[in-house]
Amino acid sequence: MKFRDLSDLAFRNLREGVLRNSLTTLGVAVGVASLVAMLSLGVGLQQLASSRLAKSGLFDSIFVTPKTNLRRPGGGPPATRTPDARARPLDADARAEISHLPNVIEVYPQIRFFTEVRYEGKPFATMVAGMPESSKSSGAFDGMQGSFYSSPNADETILQAEFAKELNPQTASLIGKDLILRYAERQSLAAQPGEESSGGFSVVPKDMHLRIIGVVETEPASGFGGFGSGRLLIPLPLAETLRAAQVNDLRDILRDSSSDKPTYSSLTVRVKSPALVEATEARLKDLGFSAFSLLDASKSLRIFFSVFDLLLGIFGSLALAVATLGIINTLVMAILERRREIGVLKALGAADRDVKELFFVEAGVMGFFGGMLGTLLGWLIGRSLTLGTNLYLHRQNLPGVDISSVPWWLVLFGIGFAVLVSLAAGLYPALRAARLDPVQALRYE
Amino acid sequence: MTELPPAIRLESVSRHYLMGESVIRAVNDVSLTVPTGEFLALLGSSGSGKSTLLNLIAGLDRPTSGSVIAEGQDLSKMSSLELARYRRQTVGMVFQSFNLLPRMTLEENVELPLRLAEVDRSERAARVREALERVGLEKRIGHRPSELSGGEQQRTAIARALVNRPKILLADEPTGNLDSATGESILTLLREIQENPGMTIVMVTHESTLAQRFAGRFAVMGDGKLLSNGAPR
Numbered sequence: 001m002k003f004r005d006l007s008d009l010a011f012r013n014l015r016e017g018v019l020r021n022s023l024t025t026l027g028v029a030v031g032v033a034s035l036v037a038m039l040s041l042g043v044g045l046q047q048l049a050s051s052r053l054a055k056s057g058l059f060d061s062i063f064v065t066p067k068t069n070l071r072r073p074g075g076g077p078p079a080t081r082t083p084d085a086r087a088r089p090l091d092a093d094a095r096a097e098i099s100h101l102p103n104v105i106e107v108y109p110q111i112r113f114f115t116e117v118r119y120e121g122k123p124f125a126t127m128v129a130g131m132p133e134s135s136k137s138s139g140a141f142d143g144m145q146g147s148f149y150s151s152p153n154a155d156e157t158i159l160q161a162e163f164a165k166e167l168n169p170q171t172a173s174l175i176g177k178d179l180i181l182r183y184a185e186r187q188s189l190a191a192q193p194g195e196e197s198s199g200g201f202s203v204v205p206k207d208m209h210l211r212i213i214g215v216v217e218t219e220p221a222s223g224f225g226g227f228g229s230g231r232l233l234i235p236l237p238l239a240e241t242l243r244a245a246q247v248n249d250l251r252d253i254l255r256d257s258s259s260d261k262p263t264y265s266s267l268t269v270r271v272k273s274p275a276l277v278e279a280t281e282a283r284l285k286d287l288g289f290s291a292f293s294l295l296d297a298s299k300s301l302r303i304f305f306s307v308f309d310l311l312l313g314i315f316g317s318l319a320l321a322v323a324t325l326g327i328i329n330t331l332v333m334a335i336l337e338r339r340r341e342i343g344v345l346k347a348l349g350a351a352d353r354d355v356k357e358l359f360f361v362e363a364g365v366m367g368f369f370g371g372m373l374g375t376l377l378g379w380l381i382g383r384s385l386t387l388g389t390n391l392y393l394h395r396q397n398l399p400g401v402d403i404s405s406v407p408w409w410l411v412l413f414g415i416g417f418a419v420l421v422s423l424a425a426g427l428y429p430a431l432r433a434a435r436l437d438p439v440q441a442l443r444y445e
Numbered sequence: 446m447t448e449l450p451p452a453i454r455l456e457s458v459s460r461h462y463l464m465g466e467s468v469i470r471a472v473n474d475v476s477l478t479v480p481t482g483e484f485l486a487l488l489g490s491s492g493s494g495k496s497t498l499l500n501l502i503a504g505l506d507r508p509t510s511g512s513v514i515a516e517g518q519d520l521s522k523m524s525s526l527e528l529a530r531y532r533r534q535t536v537g538m539v540f541q542s543f544n545l546l547p548r549m550t551l552e553e554n555v556e557l558p559l560r561l562a563e564v565d566r567s568e569r570a571a572r573v574r575e576a577l578e579r580v581g582l583e584k585r586i587g588h589r590p591s592e593l594s595g596g597e598q599q600r601t602a603i604a605r606a607l608v609n610r611p612k613i614l615l616a617d618e619p620t621g622n623l624d625s626a627t628g629e630s631i632l633t634l635l636r637e638i639q640e641n642p643g644m645t646i647v648m649v650t651h652e653s654t655l656a657q658r659f660a661g662r663f664a665v666m667g668d669g670k671l672l673s674n675g676a677p678r
Contacts, residue, residue: 001560001561001563002560002563005560005563008560009560012548012549016548340544341546343544344544344546345557345561346505346529346532347503347505347532347538347540347544348532348533348538348557348558348561348605349529349530349531349532349533349534349558349561349562349609350529350561351525351526351529351530352525352526352529353526354529354561438505439500439505439506442505442540442544
């Protein structure tokens with residue numbers, strides 16, 4: 001029989017026993033719904049965790065240091081180590097070269113320094129961090145009060161909420177106010193006559209007025225390689241012009257021959273996606289730098305969520321297994337009811353295959369509609385869970401999150417899986433119907 | 446004029462069933478030839494094996510031994526797929542209880558064999574109408590079987606049996622559920638079909654008086670054996 005005729009007959013048969021078939025389809029739908037809801041929860045939580053981590057910049061960043069900077073355990077004092085032939089300083093040239101590597105979005109130094117902030121005449125100690133321009137679009141400043149820097153060199157600052165609360169518990173009222181940043185500027189000294197090395201530098205206190213333009217809840221400057229979280233965030237280009245003395249300056253002075261040339265103790269290299277980290281890391285090592293990333297951490301995160309999804313999927317599938325029994329039951333009952341009809345079909349020339357396919361299509365159609373309805377239900381369950389969670393979070397004064405997600409692949413998977421499971425459930429009834437002896441079936445009243 | 450090969454030839458056909466430990470010989474060593482275009486009535490009391498024999502000719506059942514040759518094809522050597530094709534294309538069947546599908550209209554019931562034979566959709570409507578016209582029910586095309594009288598239902602069943610233009614029509618007690626007048630009209634119809642377009646008909650019945658008036662020849666069965674094989678009138 002042609003497929004169109006087959007499906008015609010199948011639909012007709014399904015309409016005939018509309019109540020029973022609808023209930024069976026609903027059973028499939030509930031099974032699929034529980035599966036889709038579970039998986040949407042898994043996917044949603046994974047996306048939530050990934051996006052939180054992506055905002056931290058941990059997984060698309062590579063931390064680059066000059067090779068000579070490394071102090072490996074047991075490496076001995078610098079003088080006794082043979083210098084690496086490929087080792088090169090991490091200076092402005094190197095920064096430019098790295099920024100031209102494929103897939104590199106930006107390269108920036110880590111600038112963090114201690115400061116004393118004066119606000120309304122009172123001193124507060126904290127850490128300043130320079131924020132690269134890209135941090136605006138990375139989502140790290142999502143949900144902030146106020147606005148992002150008006151220009152890369154603006155004398156503006158965004159405060160991390162915890163620090164902002166120290167200044168004024170009503171953080172919103174801080175925006176638009178000024179504060180004074182006191183920092184230690186590093187001024188190079190001329191080399192002493194007769195000395196080979198540079199003259200070192202002196203540290204001079206400086207003041208700078210900054211306007212508070214925003215307050216942010218998240219911690220955009222908690223990236224690895226720092227010395228603690230930055231609480232007072234200023235534009236990175238501005239931070240670079242300050243030449244503020246940093247923690248590792250003392251180390252640098254022993255090594256640098258010309259301290260006027262900007263060299264960096266470390267650079268952060270951001271690539272387009274975490275998947276590109278490994279290749280870029282290898283390129284950086286080839287260029288003669290030390291490089292490391294937290295890729296392994298992201299890998300174990302993926303493994304964790306794969307196992308998590310699997311477990312959720314297994315629990316979700318239990319309901320589908322019950323639904324499968326429902327389909328088998330419905331179709332076996334249908335064989336009993338339609339015994340005579342099967343006999344007539346066979347007498348009129350239906351092959352065993354035709355009868356088998358007819359039952360198969362009926363199972364498939366129930367699976368398809370069950371799958372569609374179930375996916376919709378699963379999505380609704382996921383949305384309700386998100387809604388409930390957000391209501392709870394809202395009461396705790398926490399920002400809302402999306403804990404469930406039904407991407408396209410999950411929709412297709414939900415429907416496809418329902419059809420597949422239904423076809424498998426239809427296998428036994430279909431074979432039984434096909435094997436029915438037409439003479440016996442025609443005699444059946 | 447050369448003689449046509451027989452439409453049906455049964456050679457020592459037996460069909461035995463196992464019922465517990467005893468063997469039921471439903472059909473026991475029957476040999477019978479039905480020439481093309483003949484109207485044969487298969488008579489016998491209930492349990493004589495006539496319906497079993499008809500099922501063997503219809504390809505619904507397989508003989509335990511012997512061979513059933515219909516339109517030159519040996520059914521006992523066919524696969525189940527080939528038997529299904531034989532039932533679709535070579536034979537048409539009419540039953541005592543009509544066996545129409547109750548939720549389908551006459552049109553859909555008659556169309557069913559065309560669907561199974563994968564006849565083109567464009568051709569089907571005309572073929573269904575032609576078959577229903579042949580039995581005089583073209584005006585009831587959209588009705589359901591439950592809206593028809595017994596005679597009309599049997600006519601529909603005959604239209605359904607004819608729609609694939611088979612060479613052999615097999616009827617199992619076609620008048621068994623009908624009053625005598627209606628039964629007579631059904632047999633008149635079968636007779637007409639046998640004459641025009643010219644078809645071989647094997648009809649199982651236990652109503653010998655009616656059969657005598659319409660069939661061309663009788664074969665009488667008893668206890669699975671062919672008791673008499675009446676010459677054509």
